[in-house]
């Protein structure tokens with residue numbers, strides 16, 4: 206049985222977290238108040254030790270990654286999220302782009318001699334494209350690389366297409382799936398609490414819509430991920446509220462694979478005056494996520510946002526997945542992320558090993574490709 210070390214027990218005692226620790230040791234669900242107590246605790250070591258226990262109980266030392274490629278087919282977007290450094294552009298603006306199908310396929314073709322298992326597609330809400338652009342895009346990518354799993358289109362995009370093209374969520378998802386979509390990423394969740402969401406992203410899908418898109422995808426048999434943008438204007442209780450709402454949907458559908466807390470970056474957007482979250486805050490948020498989301502298999506540290514070293518450190522704070530090689534990440538680099546555009550497989554393997562963990566290459570659906 207996995208237990209706390211004597212040093213961790215002392216940290217738990219110092220923090221006054223004995224009751225919560227007892228629940229974690231007994232695999233009991235934590236309440237909203239427990240989550241808030243953990244998030245507001247100043248004993249990072251105690252919170253981290255509890256999260257590490259939950260992580261090792263599920264995964265031991267195994268740490269997951271994949272080899273993937275990002276394609277952002279258009280950065281034209283008619284929404285106006287104030288934290289966004291990627292889009293909010295109109296067609297014709299100097300920095301605006303929309304890839305032709307040939308360009309998008311060319312990204313894959315350039316990798317034809319390399320082993321990749323996933324392409325990740327996220328786009329702006331482009332008012333100038335027909336729905337067929339997206340189905341043609343998927344079909345063209347699949348024709349080029351039938352072996353690749355396409356994870357694409359956030360709930361924000363699915364909701365936008367449903368409204369714009371007068372379709373139901375199920376219609377949109379079914380059409381995209383028939384064209385080659387395999388699963389959905391978790392983006393666009395931001396923060397569910399109405400107070401913060403109204404300030405951050407008033408003109409895109411609301412919380413109920415975001416959850417309903419994922420519920421629909423799960424009912425159609427698709428898996429998806431879920432995220433939370435943390436460190437901007439939300440309050441601690443709003444982070445916990447966000448986790449609880451995801452946990453409730455997961456109780457209902459079981460369709461989420463991974464939770465990915467996304468660190469707020471302040472360059473190139475309208476929140477430049479807000480300090481970015483500290484490393485301690487990031488580690489605690491990841492740890493609390495592991496403890497609160499007892500029904501979601503994986504907690505991912507998205508290294509392009511978090512930084513490579515902090516992502517590595519997070520493997521002792523509840524995290525069991527480091528995303529992947531991530532070629533051509535644009536969204537967070539435009540927000541000031543200083544991380545590399547890509548990590549090689551060897552670099553990922555080495556940084557997992559240096560953290561004392563066992564790297565496992567996975568596909569999108571967490572099937573083992575190779576133990577490294």
Ligand code: SF4
Pocket residue numbers: 282283284285286289290291292293328329330361406409
């Ligand atoms: S976060 Fe997404 S929806 Fe919001 S402005 Fe940026 S690209 Fe558009």
